[in-house]
Amino acid sequence: xxxxxxxxxxxxxxxxxxxxFVYAGAMLLTAFAVLSFFVAPLAGVTSWLERRVWARMQSxxxxxxxxxxxxxxxxxxxxxxxxxxxxxxxAADRRLFTMxxxxxxxGFLATFVVxxxxxxxIVADLNIGILYILAVTSLVVVGILMAGWSSNNxxxxxxxxxxAAQIVSYEIPAGLSVLTIILVTGTMSMQGIIKAQGWAxxxxxxxxxxxxxxxxxxxxxxxxxxxxxxxxxxxEAESELVAGYxxxxxxxxxxxxxxxxxxxxxxxxxxxxxLFLGGWQIPPVTDHPLLxxxxxxxxxxxxxxxxxxxxxxxxxxxxxxxxxxxxxxxWKYLVPLSFICLVGTAAWVLVWPQGNRAASIAMFLLGVxxxxxxxxxxxxxxxxxxxxxxxxxxx
Amino acid sequence: xxxxxNIAETVATIFEGMAITFSHFVRRPITIQxxxxxxxxxxxxxxxxxxxxxxxxxxxxxxxxACERVCPILCITIGIDMDKQTKQRTFGHFDIDxxxxxxxxxxxxxxxxxxxxxxxxxEGASYNPAGLVRHFVKEPVPLYKxxxxxxxxxxxxxxxxxxxxxxxEFATPDKAGGAAAEEG
Numbered sequence: 226x227x228x229x230x231x232x233x234x235x236x237x238x239x240x241x242x243x244x245x246f247v248y249a250g251a252m253l254l255t256a257f258a259v260l261s262f263f264v265a266p267l268a269g270v271t272s273w274l275e276r277r278v279w280a281r282m283q284s285x286x287x288x289x290x291x292x293x294x295x296x297x298x299x300x301x302x303x304x305x306x307x308x309x310x311x312x313x314x315x316a317a318d319r320r321l322f323t324m325x326x327x328x329x330x331x332g333f334l335a336t337f338v339v340x341x342x343x344x345x346x347i348v349a350d351l352n353i354g355i356l357y358i359l360a361v362t363s364l365v366v367v368g369i370l371m372a373g374w375s376s377n378n379x380x381x382x383x384x385x386x387x388x389a390a391q392i393v394s395y396e397i398p399a400g401l402s403v404l405t406i407i408l409v410t411g412t413m414s415m416q417g418i419i420k421a422q423g424w425a426x427x428x429x430x431x432x433x434x435x436x437x438x439x440x441x442x443x444x445x446x447x448x449x450x451x452x453x454x455x456x457x458x459x460x461e462a463e464s465e466l467v468a469g470y471x472x473x474x475x476x477x478x479x480x481x482x483x484x485x486x487x488x489x490x491x492x493x494x495x496x497x498x499x500l501f502l503g504g505w506q507i508p509p510v511t512d513h514p515l516l517x518x519x520x521x522x523x524x525x526x527x528x529x530x531x532x533x534x535x536x537x538x539x540x541x542x543x544x545x546x547x548x549x550x551x552x553x554x555x556w557k558y559l560v561p562l563s564f565i566c567l568v569g570t571a572a573w574v575l576v577w578p579q580g581n582r583a584a585s586i587a588m589f590l591l592g593v594x595x596x597x598x599x600x601x602x603x604x605x606x607x608x609x610x611x612x613x614x615x616x617x618x619x620x
Numbered sequence: 621x622x623x624x625x626n627i628a629e630t631v632a633t634i635f636e637g638m639a640i641t642f643s644h645f646v647r648r649p650i651t652i653q654x655x656x657x658x659x660x661x662x663x664x665x666x667x668x669x670x671x672x673x674x675x676x677x678x679x680x681x682x683x684x685x686a687c688e689r690v691c692p693i694l695c696i697t698i699g700i701d702m703d704k705q706t707k708q709r710t711f712g713h714f715d716i717d718x719x720x721x722x723x724x725x726x727x728x729x730x731x732x733x734x735x736x737x738x739x740x741x742x743e744g745a746s747y748n749p750a751g752l753v754r755h756f757v758k759e760p761v762p763l764y765k766x767x768x769x770x771x772x773x774x775x776x777x778x779x780x781x782x783x784x785x786x787x788x789e790f791a792t793p794d795k796a797g798g799a800a801a802e803e804g
Contacts, residue, residue: 282641286651542641606643
């Protein structure tokens with residue numbers, strides 16, 4: 226992109242315009258393209274998939290009327306929300322109220338800068354990549370607090386405060402689990418972390434040692450809490466707080482919050498895939514640069530999206546925790562455990578600086594054993610279903 | 621010790637719960653997608669004794685007015701005209717106001733030929749209350765007179781049989797036990 230703009234400038238296409246303006250225009254165009262052709266459909270399809278998956282786990286059908294299997298439902302919802310009236314309560318702080326959705330949205334969208342979709346396909350490979358993600362996602366809290374405060378509504382304020390308390394608490398286990406990985410790789414660059422892993426599962430950092438294995442689940446739990454996802458969705462707990470910090474929002478501003486939430490889900494999956502699951506690493510099957518890029522993108526996308534599915538699945542399984550339970554879980558369990566993981570990995574790196582291959586393979590086999598045990602349990606549940614069931618994937 | 625037990629229990633129960641929800645994920649939903657995505661209309665799957673909207677088979681109605689008299693909310697109105705010359709009695713109108721009907725089934729019980737009966741129809745939506753009044757007489761029709769020794773006309777015989785069958789169903793004979801026995 227940058228080369229293209231520079232070439233256009235050299236060839237004199239934008240005579241008389243200051244080059245800064247040209248760069249800014251190019252950036253705006255790119256942002257627009259990314260937003261409308263990747264992020265919006267991604268968040269939209271995620272919202273549709275979430276409703277479908279959740280419905281199926283409750284023996285319902287879910288939205289299946291708009292387009293094949295209802296896949297265009299998000300478009301219908303988006304258009305509906307665009308056409309709705311944009312209400313601002315009379316007692317609200319107008320400036321903060323109108324700004325809050327964009328702050329939340331920017332906080333989530335800025336993470337896409339460092340997400341490595343492929344070995345060549347990354348906006349900016351910052352040398353502090355993962356730190357950058359932890360930092361900009363904190364902007365979401367600011368937006369949520371702004372929304373909660375400016376709505377001038379008790380539910381909104383409670384939701385905003387809960388969200389702040391939750392994210393401040395869960396940043397610690399998330400940060401410590403990320404630190405565990407940084408200890409192993411010695412770099413914070415997203416591409417550097419992926420390059421420290423291999424395509425084979427036993428080369429992934431999740432199976433590096435028992436501590437990173439635990440750290441992975443700690444990270445995922447804390448990331449769910451940071452993304453305000455069930456079972457940690459107390460900021461918008463619909464049974465207690467109407468809709469929490471989005472209570473007073475309507476129309477497109479309302480949609481922006483959910484846009485950010487569903488997009489954030491993908492970011493969680495992408496970070497999990499980058500840090501622990503080998504990112505875009507593929508077996509050396511082809512040398513063709515374009516084909517390789519597409520394969521890498523597909524592998525990364527699938528790995529990230531699998532964890533989006535798991536987040537939906539968790540949402541369909543677990544009930545919401547209480548506020549005190551949420552804090553107890555974080556401070557009494559996740560923080561000590563993540564410290565143990567950090568110290569354990571530090572010791573591990575001291576003893577085996579190049580990693581322990583046998584331990585990695587043992588951890589990989591443990592993971593496979595857990596998966597087998599899981600599928601056996603699923604099989605047991607299916608066999609004991611009443612009345613007899615029909616295994617048909619679509620309806 | 622309780623600390624470690626808590627962790628173990630959390631992991632075990634979440635594992636089990638995720639297995640249960642996943643097993644539901646691969647099952648077919650039990651939702652019936654009324655009205656357009658079902659194999660056959662719901663009306664066809666309803667039992668014979670389902671109390672849907674009332675219907676009247678005017679060909680076997682004797683004009684005894686038993687249903688009009690027994691109706692607790694007077695939703696049935698019947699008009700019978702007498703032709704002065706031929707002494708032939710005909711139905712002027714036979715209207716049932718579905719707005720008022722409470723589906724008690726007393727009229728169907730009282731009918732001697734089973735001509736008034738509950739159908740399997742239940743979709744009663746209408747744009748105005750007047751549309752909910754069912755008119756069963758389009759043009760004056762003569763009353764039905766039961767013949768001694770059974771019906772001879774085959775098409776009429778068929779209709780009489782349907783009516784009597786419905787009466788049998790509704791009467792809940794002693795040996796069948798009836799609704800009371802079914803519900804315990």
